[in-house]
Amino acid sequence: MTAVSNIYPTASLQAIDAAHHIHPFTDTKELNEEGTRIITRADGVWLTDSDGNRIMDGMAGLWCVQVGHGRPEIADAVHKQMSELSYYNTFFKTTHPPVVALAEKLAQLAPPHMNHVFFCSSGSEANDTVFRMVRHYWAQMGKPEKQVIIGRWNGYHGSTVAGTSLGGMKAMHEQGNMPIPGVHHVDQPYWFGEGGDMSSDEFGIHVARKLVQAIDEIGEDKVAAFIAEPIQGAGGVIIPPETYWPEVKRILKERDILFVADEVICGFGRLGTWFGSEYFGLEPDLMPIAKGLSSGYLPIGGVLVSDRVCEGLIDKGGEFYHGYTYSGHPACAAAALANLEIMESENLIGYVADDIGPYLQQRWKALGDHPLVGEARMVGLMGAIELVPNKGDRSVKFAHEGSVGTMCRDLSFQNGLVMRAVRDSMIISPPLVLSHEEADLLVATTKKTLDATYNELKRTGLV
Numbered sequence: 163m164t165a166v167s168n169i170y171p172t173a174s175l176q177a178i179d180a181a182h183h184i185h186p187f188t189d190t191k192e193l194n195e196e197g198t199r200i201i202t203r204a205d206g207v208w209l210t211d212s213d214g215n216r217i218m219d220g221m222a223g224l225w226c227v228q229v230g231h232g233r234p235e236i237a238d239a240v241h242k243q244m245s246e247l248s249y250y251n252t253f254f255k256t257t258h259p260p261v262v263a264l265a266e267k268l269a270q271l272a273p274p275h276m277n278h279v280f281f282c283s284s285g286s287e288a289n290d291t292v293f294r295m296v297r298h299y300w301a302q303m304g305k306p307e308k309q310v311i312i313g314r315w316n317g318y319h320g321s322t323v324a325g326t327s328l329g330g331m332k333a334m335h336e337q338g339n340m341p342i343p344g345v346h347h348v349d350q351p352y353w354f355g356e357g358g359d360m361s362s363d364e365f366g367i368h369v370a371r372k373l374v375q376a377i378d379e380i381g382e383d384k385v386a387a388f389i390a391e392p393i394q395g396a397g398g399v400i401i402p403p404e405t406y407w408p409e410v411k412r413i414l415k416e417r418d419i420l421f422v423a424d425e426v427i428c429g430f431g432r433l434g435t436w437f438g439s440e441y442f443g444l445e446p447d448l449m450p451i452a453k454g455l456s457s458g459y460l461p462i463g464g465v466l467v468s469d470r471v472c473e474g475l476i477d478k479g480g481e482f483y484h485g486y487t488y489s490g491h492p493a494c495a496a497a498a499l500a501n502l503e504i505m506e507s508e509n510l511i512g513y514v515a516d517d518i519g520p521y522l523q524q525r526w527k528a529l530g531d532h533p534l535v536g537e538a539r540m541v542g543l544m545g546a547i548e549l550v551p552n553k554g555d556r557s558v559k560f561a562h563e564g565s566v567g568t569m570c571r572d573l574s575f576q577n578g579l580v581m582r583a584v585r586d587s588m589i590i591s592p593p594l595v596l597s598h599e600e601a602d603l604l605v606a607t608t609k610k611t612l613d614a615t616y617n618e619l620k621r622t623g624l625v
Contacts, residue, residue, distance in 0.1 A: 170212035175200050186321075199575070204231030207593045207600055209580070220580045220590040220604060225395055225427045226453035229504045230595040236459045236500040243496035252281070252490040261490035264499050268451075268466060271436050271502070276449065278467045278476070281490035285426035286320025288450035288463040289389075292422050293324040294484045295448060295465065296387045299420070299474035308386040311422075312376055314350045318396035319389060319424055319450075328389055331396075346380060348372040350394060351402035354537050354548055354556055366403030370410045377417055387420035387447070392438030395427035395591070398584040399546035401539055407442045420447040420471070426463070430454030431505060431594050433542035434515030441541070447471050457501045462494035510594045514542050518596055525605040526590075532609070534616040534625070543594060547608070549586040549615070551625050560586050560624070570615040577614070579607040 180194035200212035207230055209217045222228065229236075243260060250258055261281065269277045280295075282288055293311065300308035313319065315330035326334045327341030330350070335341060349356065349372045357365040377385050388410070394400035414421050423446035428438025431454060435441040439449065447470060452463030467475065475482060488494070505511065513519075523540045529547060530538035536550035549566050552558040560566045567583030574581040574588070581588045592604065619625040 170200060170202050172200060172212040173197075175212060206230045206232065207596055216578065217575065218579045218592075218600065218604060218607070220574075220592050221582050222591050222593045223458045224453070225432070225591045226456075226458035228431050228454045228510065228594045229457045229501055229508075230593040233457075233459075233500075233504060235504060236457070236497050239496045239500035240460065240493050243493050247492050249492060251487060253485060257490075258492050260492045260495035260499060264490075264495040267499065267502055268464070272449070272466045273437070273439065273445070275445070275470070276466045276468050278469075278472050279451075279464045280467065281462065281464045281495075282486050283461045283488045283491070283494070284320070284463045285424075285450060285452035286322045286325040286463075287486060288426065288452055288465050289319040289328055289424065290322050290324040291465050291484060292387075292389065292448050292450055293328065294482075295467070295471065295475060296420055296422070298479060298482065299471050300386050302474040302478040305383070307384055309344050310346055310380050310385050311344065312346045312348060312373065312380075312385060312388045314390055314394070315347045316350045316352070316397040316400070317347075317389070317391060317394055317424075319391075320426075346376055348376045350397065350400055351406045352394075352398075352400045353403055354539075357556070362403040363405045366405030367409055370406050370413065373410060373413050377413075377419070382417050382419075385417070385419050387422050388414055389422035389424060391424045391426075392428045392442050392444065393433070393541060393544060395544070395589075396584065398587045399539065399544055399589045399591075401541055402442075407444060411444065422446060422448045422450070425449045425466075426452045427591075428544070430502075431511050431514055431542075432544050432591065434511060434519050435542075436511060455501070456494060456498040459501065460491075460494040460497040461488075462491065462498050505594075508595075514594050518594070518598070518601060519543055521598055522592075522596070522601040522604070525601065526608075529605065529608060529612065532612050532616070534612050534619070543596065544589075544591050546584075546587050546589045547612075549588065551619075566615065566619065566624070569618065570611060573614045573618075574607070574611040577607050577611050579604060579611065581608065581611070 176197040179198050184190055201209050202212050203210045207219050209219050265279050268279045313328045317330045319325045319328040327345045330347045349369050351369045353362045353365045423439045423444055425437050429451050433441040439446050447468045449466040456462050519542050526540045526545050527538045534549055536548040538547050551560050563585055567586040571583035
């Protein structure tokens with residue numbers, strides 16, 4: 163990392179942070195002893211910390227900064243909107259121009275059968291909304307007994323009560339006695355970690371049919387919906403086998419069960435398509451969205467709703483007793499509109515699909531030859547590396563799951579690259595504006611980090 167300047171008092175800010183700030187998904191006591199990393203500015207794909215170190219943002223913030231940091235077009239749009247109307251709600255039979263324009267724009271970008279959107283402030287809120295919508299829909303369609311929503315183990319749908327329950331993160335479930343009633347989980351399509359001796363295609367069919375088993379156990383007349391990410395993000399960039407989604411689609415259509423495609427991470431260009439559903443040829447009934455919608459510049463989320471579901475919600479549903487103070491916030495809507503305009507004018511979807519995506523994928527997958535790597539995978543600009551103690555044997559894992567991943571993550575930060583550790587997998591999701599030169603540097607820094615991790619494991623006898 164190159165030191166630029168130290169204009170912020172790092173130690174003082176760390177002390178204040180430790181005294182007053184409880185961080186998300188953090189052992190706060192442990193963090194306070196170590197000291198927080200303080201990011202002070204950002205531009206493009208680069209972050210700068212309070213000691214002047216430049217760090218490549220290999221995670222696009224938190225899967226979200228599609229157009230890169232520091233875009234004046236978005237800042238100007240937000241300033242202009244705040245100068246005209248800084249805030250008003252969308253309750254009380256009221257609307258405003260930016261939310262009207264954003265709703266129209268999203269209907270244009272969404273699959274043809276989705277023409278309505280409900281706004282909120284995050285992906286977690288979007289999935290809370292999904293929970294309510296699904297049950298309300300079936301009640302209006304004369305099937306109020308259809309209440310159960312099936313999710314996947316290791317799926318992630320946010321950290322609210324409903325989001326945590328719909329997701330399949332067992333560590334989250336242990337805090338707060340979740341999932342709440344009416345949620346069931348089935349196996350994930352994680353061939354590398356759970357496929358055993360089956361081929362990828364065999365495993366895809368096998369795990370998809372776990373859904374049939376669950377429906378039969380619960381009772382088809384009680385199952386309302388199946389919720390899943392096109393590619394699991396926080397679960398470790400789990401890319402399903404090619405056989406998985408066609409079989410799931412067949413099952414859901416045959417059983418008349420709603421499909422919720424959680425597009426919070428996969429949406430807005432991440433896979434080289436506007437939505438992950440488009441990439442995999444899915445036809446969801448509901449699509450929660452957030453993150454890339456505004457590139458993280460301001461918090462905004464929503465649920466894209468199919469015409470089928472709108473029949474129950476709008477034509478028959480009466481008043482929907484659900485909403486948020488900041489649903490369709492005018493400044494957030496303005497940020498989203500400016501972000502989408504950048505994505506279109508710079509053809510970032512095409513850039514990911516035809517240029518930087520294939521360019522980085524080729525180099526990233528070559529890291530699979532490293533002695534510490536069991537598999538390197540990537541779709542669009544969303545990738546993972548599996549760290550293994552015994553290359554060539556997927557059944558062997560490190561003794562203390564997560565310890566090697568954490569070591570590798572910390573070394574990556576020291577080397578000037580943000581990578582995220584999930585178990586003993588390293589994952590990346592860089593801004594869509596990544597250049598070829600930056601992609602080369604990302605891969606070179608990852609290789610340097612893998613080498614350092616491998617050498618430390620050899621030194622301690624763990625490989």
